[in-house]
Amino acid sequence: MDKKINGWEPTRHDYRQLFQKVPCYISVQSPELRIIQTNELFRQDFGDREGELCYNVYKRKRDQCPECPVVKTFLDGQVHSSEEQVITADGMEAFVIVYTSPLKNEKGEIVAVMEMATNITPVKRLQTELTMMGHTVATMAHGIKNILTGLDGGIYVVNSGLSNKDDDEMSKGWDIVQRNVGRIAGLVKDILYCAKKREHEISLIDPNQVVKEIFDLFHEKALLENIELTMDIDPSLGPMNLNADDLHTILSNLVHNALEACKFDLSRREHKVTIKTDKKGPIAIIEVSDNGPGLPEEWKNYLFTEILSTKERYGTGLGLLVTKKIVDELGGQITFSSSPNEGSTFRVSFPIKSPAPASSMSNGYH
Amino acid sequence: MAKKVLVIDDEEDVRTYLNSLLKNNGYETDLAEDGEIAFSRVTEFQPDLIILDIIMPNQSGVGFYRKLKKSDTYKSIPVIVLSGVTAYKDFFARDRGGLPKPEEFVEKPFSTENLLNKIQTFIQ
Numbered sequence: 360m361d362k363k364i365n366g367w368e369p370t371r372h373d374y375r376q377l378f379q380k381v382p383c384y385i386s387v388q389s390p391e392l393r394i395i396q397t398n399e400l401f402r403q404d405f406g407d408r409e410g411e412l413c414y415n416v417y418k419r420k421r422d423q424c425p426e427c428p429v430v431k432t433f434l435d436g437q438v439h440s441s442e443e444q445v446i447t448a449d450g451m452e453a454f455v456i457v458y459t460s461p462l463k464n465e466k467g468e469i470v471a472v473m474e475m476a477t478n479i480t481p482v483k484r485l486q487t488e489l490t491m492m493g494h495t496v497a498t499m500a501h502g503i504k505n506i507l508t509g510l511d512g513g514i515y516v517v518n519s520g521l522s523n524k525d526d527d528e529m530s531k532g533w534d535i536v537q538r539n540v541g542r543i544a545g546l547v548k549d550i551l552y553c554a555k556k557r558e559h560e561i562s563l564i565d566p567n568q569v570v571k572e573i574f575d576l577f578h579e580k581a582l583l584e585n586i587e588l589t590m591d592i593d594p595s596l597g598p599m600n601l602n603a604d605d606l607h608t609i610l611s612n613l614v615h616n617a618l619e620a621c622k623f624d625l626s627r628r629e630h631k632v633t634i635k636t637d638k639k640g641p642i643a644i645i646e647v648s649d650n651g652p653g654l655p656e657e658w659k660n661y662l663f664t665e666i667l668s669t670k671e672r673y674g675t676g677l678g679l680l681v682t683k684k685i686v687d688e689l690g691g692q693i694t695f696s697s698s699p700n701e702g703s704t705f706r707v708s709f710p711i712k713s714p715a716p717a718s719s720m721s722n723g724y725h
Numbered sequence: 726m727a728k729k730v731l732v733i734d735d736e737e738d739v740r741t742y743l744n745s746l747l748k749n750n751g752y753e754t755d756l757a758e759d760g761e762i763a764f765s766r767v768t769e770f771q772p773d774l775i776i777l778d779i780i781m782p783n784q785s786g787v788g789f790y791r792k793l794k795k796s797d798t799y800k801s802i803p804v805i806v807l808s809g810v811t812a813y814k815d816f817f818a819r820d821r822g823g824l825p826k827p828e829e830f831v832e833k834p835f836s837t838e839n840l841l842n843k844i845q846t847f848i849q
Contacts, residue, residue, distance in 0.1 A: 501809055504809045504832075504833055504834055505736075505809050505833065507833075507834040508738075508739060508742075508809065508833040508834040508835070509736070509738045509739070509742075511742070511834050511835075511837075512738050512739060512741065512742025512743075513738065513742075515742055515745060515746060515837065516741055516742060516745045519745045519746075519749055523749075528745065531741055532741075532745075535738045535741060535742070538738065539738070
């Protein structure tokens with residue numbers, strides 16, 4: 360084949376450039392699954408990791424991955440592909456599509472395998488957003504159904520009070536009607552929040568300061584319910600690039616939920632909600648934990664995706680959806696753990712990116 | 726003598742609604758706001774029928790249902806599951822760990838006539 364195309368005859372240097380500049384992660388791996396060579400994008404996102412085991416680098420795992428496409432290519436010499444979740448050097452999870460291809464010596468023996476991984480995280484995010492949209496619609500429908508039941512109930516009780524000439528019953532019914540009209544306002548507000556794609560203005564903020572503000576906001580309220588609200592601040596967590604308004608919304612949703620969980624837990628006398636900050640390498644972690652009843656087992660699969668509020672009369676069930684949406688949009692992650700009768704912990708993490716110049720430090724909200 | 730219905734729902738509005746509805750239709754009622762309290766109400770009140778919500782704090786409706794249907798004394802009490810979460814209809818249809826299906830499933834918001842008819846089929 361004529362290698363000369365439009366006057367361009369690729370040299371060894373050009374091929375090397377192609378390998379280095381191709382916009383996907385490339386690593387060449389030995390039969391022991393050690394990384395022999397990497398390209399620029401790989402080094403940019405995973406660091407200079409040549410000589411290390413691939414599963415250690417890509418996934419921070421101690422053992423080889425099951426169904427490893429590199430191993431398959433070593434065994435049969437064929438191209439294999441798979442979809443994987445990897446962790447970059449700054450601790451963020453990324454979704455990649457992996458293709459593996461054999462590299463042979465002059466005798467035709469496979470001496471190494473080239474792994475090419477394309478980052479499809481933005482596509483995945485889009486997919487998640489679409490799924491979220493579907494769930495949001497389902498959630499709204501659920502919220503509306505609950506409000507309708509409340510309104511039906513209120514109207515029935517008012518009418519029953521009128522027929523029975525019972526002022527007390529009539530007044531109870533009217534309270535129900537009023538409360539549920541109020542819930543419509545709350546639902547509309549949450550729907551608008553979910554529906555709108557927001558631009559998050561990022562500036563240098565002190566997350567510990569936001570936590571203190573949340574503490575001040577909820578401290579009195581918690582005391583009234585006989586719940587101890589405490590803070591456990593990690594002073595090493597310094598200023599970072601985030602949006603103070605958003606962090607405020609996230610934490611107030613989580614603290615509100617934790618207090619609600621405790622408030623209606625009749626199984627324990629002393630309740631405690633803790634807001635904790637922590638710095639683990641390049642990751643900022645903020646946890647809200649409570650010693651409430653924990654989440655019902657059957658909820659765990661639905662959390663962040665659907666309905667779910669223990670107290671529909673106070674919430675629309677959209678709070679966690681809104682929280683997750685904001686965390687996602689800020690490039691963070693939200694996870695939870697929960698045990699029956701021991702309580703729940705919601706953990707929000709954000710990568711600490713290199714801070715902007717100190718002059719742009721913002722204390723306020725936008 | 727009036728037939729007895731126990732209403733288990735964490736929403737006070739729904740409890741007040743069902744209380745009025747059932748009393749106006751000749752039933753004696755008792756109310757509970759979660760699954761945990763509800764079981765002690767079952768033993769004291771000895772209901773002829775239970776109307777049960779699913780998503781509740783402390784013990785959920787599913788937990789209560791399991792406990793009720795495992796009890797030799799109370800397993801024969803008919804249960805009408807009243808929930809806004811349609812997914813639970815499938816949950817009860819599939820994964821009951823050997824327990825019987827609830828007698829009825831009514832979705833919120835409900836028609837009072839439909840609910841009263843269903844109650845009547847179980848307790849005359």
